[in-house]
Structures are given as structure tokens and as C-alpha cells.
Amino acid sequence: MRKILLTCGAACAALLLAAPIQASAEERITSLADVPEDFEFYPLPPGEGVDEVYYACIACHSLRTVTNGGYSQRVWDELLDWMVEDQGMMEPEPEVREIILEYLTTHIGEDWEG
């Protein structure tokens, strides 16, 4: 089952009651089991920047390394630094790095259920 992300408490709840269709723009997959297996970038959940993340990661390891755990922005940020500095990852352009970090924080963050 897909989960609805509520980021603004009561206001969003009211919106959801009044207009559930609009809420689908806020819909975000938070579990690996809900990612469609025919999605081009499976097992990553859909979202802005998913293709950058896919190609940056699969060069060295499977995407399950990415979807195995949801982390805070700080941890993802450290992981990107670690992969570039210690693990031979090709350093992404700063704007690409920003997109990757934003995707990971938003879509595979601490509420990601794996």
C-alpha cells in the first residue's frame, strides 16, 4: 500500500479530506515493496533525480545497497563524501551531487521502510 506523506499536519489533513485527488501529487513511495517492478529505475522509488542516482550508484554496486536503509541527510552527505574520497567514486558535478543528495534525503530518508 502506498503511503501519503503529510508534511504540514492539520492543514494537509484538511486538504486531504476536501480533495483527495490533489493529495496524489504529494504521494511518495516509502517501501521497497511498493516500487513497481517494471519501473525503469527499480528498485529506486520514483522521484526527481532518480536517474542521476541510478547511474551514479550502479557503476560500483547494486541499487539494493541504496534501498537497504533510509538515512538522514547528514548520513547520506557523509556517505557521498566517503565514496568519493575513499572508495573511488567519480566525483559528481556539484549540481548533480545536490540533486542526488536531495533525492536520497527525500525518497530514501529516515522514514523509508526498506
Place this chain on the structure above:
Amino acid sequence: MSQKERGLIELYHEDPERAEYLVFGRKAGPGRRGFLKGAGLASMGAVLGTTIPFSAHMPAGLMPAALAETINEFTLDAKHADMIVHNDRPMNVEAAVHLLDDDVTPAAHHFIRNNGTMPMPMSKADWRLKIDGEVNEELELSYDQLMNDFEHVTMRAQLECGGNGRAGFNPLPRGNPWTIGAIGNAEWTGVRVSDILRRAGLKPSAVYTGHFSYDEHLSGDPDRSSISRGGPIDKMMDPHTIVALKMNGEDIPIEHGYPARVVAPGWAGSVSQKWVTRIWVRDREHDGAGMTGLSYRMPRHPVEPGAEVAHEDMMVMGSMIVKSAITHPVAGTEVRAGAPFEVRGQAWAGDNHVVRMETSIDFGATWQTAELSAPPNRYSWQRWRQTIIPPMAGYYEVWARGTDNHGNSQPMVVPGWNPRGYLNNSCHRIHVMAV
């Protein structure tokens, strides 16, 4: 970069992952996003032609194979179907807990924790073990020499991933989300590391070992080690620490280190280098991949969950700690109210051994002592059994708790959080329905 001057086919044949890396590093720019999405995987070759000078050499079908997310297609022929695959590159697989019911863990039930690639097996004829560093005489030993020139020992030995149980920590530390199955107790045969080090002759300056292997770093960079850990010389001179040549009486399967690996039982599995080719005797704590920073280290002092811990406040882990698993029955089993049923499992305690096992079916209010077998040899896990009679129909949880010979017990809740999620030895529990 010199790599740019080489043909892709050459790169791929030498090292497919490095080739993928070079290719995909050039694909990640946002300016190409539309094309990649629109073109799909089949068009990747054409895209590459615009950025790779040697595209004419690129074999057809390269990119789809490289792009395939193989977790579903990947079959572990050598592994039981109930093994839990966390990852296939690097390969990380743990046992569903009921697969740990054997006293000697079959290879098909033994967890796999790789840091680098799964290497192509090196032949016994080509394989060598180098001993160098703080020794009087450097050695380069062949497989045959280890088979014929040294005494062999056979023992059951617990190997447990340092992060076994990581999934229980909150916030979840990075790393494989192991539950409880990253432990195995196979029967290993090999040569004592102490006998090898004595033959080389340890200098008084020898304090630590650093281990190296022939698997490759995931980036494909030949100058990087996938992992290179080791142990203090006392652990290496312990007669139970061996260079193993056999697992359960057979050649060691490739995923467990063919043709030879270190087995340093009771310590985080990463000390037990698979595919070992070199033991470097050092005059200081080894500083290879996985020895520094936060890896395989615990905070010197308790920290709050999620805390950032300075590297200087971390220390290298030693022995694993007391733990147990309920391997029978399978969680969720239906049992008869008022009738006895057997609960059993394994218990282990790193360098120590387990002296008491207890179970509870009332959420820890009361505990009943279980039957506990002595280990057949030091460092083997120990069988425990309990007979339980659920007094009436309903939902029960069976909790199991071990205590070691130093009086350390398993906590019922998750123990102290640490940045990488090591040493979670909280009590294992299963539920049963009495009807």
C-alpha cells in the same frame, strides 16, 4: 586519465565493473537526463558513441547486462532458497533463523558478507600465501605446502558479522540491515596461523596483522583493497585462529573464500579474511580498509542514538559478545494448549562461552532454565533446548536469553546505539499460537 586512452572492450574484458564505472560516470549529468529517460536501456550504446572514443569496439549487449538490476534474476545455486539476500553486488546474504538449526552449519546456510567483488576462483596451483613484515624470514607458501608441511586442526567455529542485528538499531546505521542470521558455525580444517608465524619467526616488534585477498574493490581500482583488516598478535597466536583450507570437509566454496581463508573465531567476521593471499605482520595496529574511521569500531563511551562520534573516540572491536537464537520452531507456529513442545536453538559468546540459557513465555516476568550443551570445542556455538507447555490457548512469545562465563547476559532491549550498528545482542524472540 590514462583509462580514456584504452578501448572499452579492453577495459571490459579486464574489469567489467571499472568499465561500467567509466561509462556511467559520464551519463550522470542532468543535461542528458531527457535522452536517457527517452532512449531507455537499448539506446545506451548510441549514447556512449558520442562520449567514448572507442565505441566501435563496444560489444553489443554490454550495457543491458551491466544495467540489469540483478537482485531478482540472481540465483544462488549454492544457497538454500530461504536465505535472505540483502545485496548481490557486493553479495550480502544471511540465513533465515530456522536455517541455523544444524549444529554444524552447512555451506548452503552460511551467511555471506562480501565487501568487494565475488572473484573468479584462483586455482590452488596459482595461489600463494605471503607472510611478511615484522618477521625474521618472509614466507611464500603454496597450497600444497599448507596441506603437507603443517599440522592440521579441525574445529567448529562461530563466525559472526560484526553488524549482525544492525536492523534493530534506531536510527538505522548505514550498512547491511542484518537481522539475526549473519552467523554460522561450520567445521573448518586448516593450519594454525601461530604455526605459520612461528615458522616465519616473529620479531619482538610484531603487534598486529593486516590481511589481504585477491577479490577486487567494487570500483575496480586495483590499488584499493575491498577490505583489509587483521587482529592483535595475541588473537593471531591463539591456536584456534587458522588459515582454513576446508569447510565441512570440502574445498571452501568460492563465496566463503576458496581456496583458503583466515578463520579467527569469535571476532567480527571481517578479521577472517576470505581469499587470503597475504598476512602482513605489523609493528602497529593495522590501518587497512575497514580498520579506521568508524568501521568495526565502537564508541569508547556510551553515546545517544544518532550521535556523531569523533573518530578518536572510537576503538576497534575485539571479541563478539554473548548471544543466542531460537532456531526451532519457526515463528508463528501453531502449538497445542496444555501440551509440551520443544523450543531449541544455538548460543555463543565470542571468546567466552555460554553457561546458562533461559527462556520466558510471559514477556520476561519469569524465566525458566533451559538445557544447555557444552561446546564440542572452544569457539563452537552451543545447543540449547527447552520444553514449554502453554497453559491455555492464546498468543505467546518465547524469549531466549544467554549468559556467558563472565556473567554477561543478553539485554531484552537493543543495547547501546553506535554509529555503525555493531554488537546488537538483544534477546531473540518468536511468537507461537496455542490452540
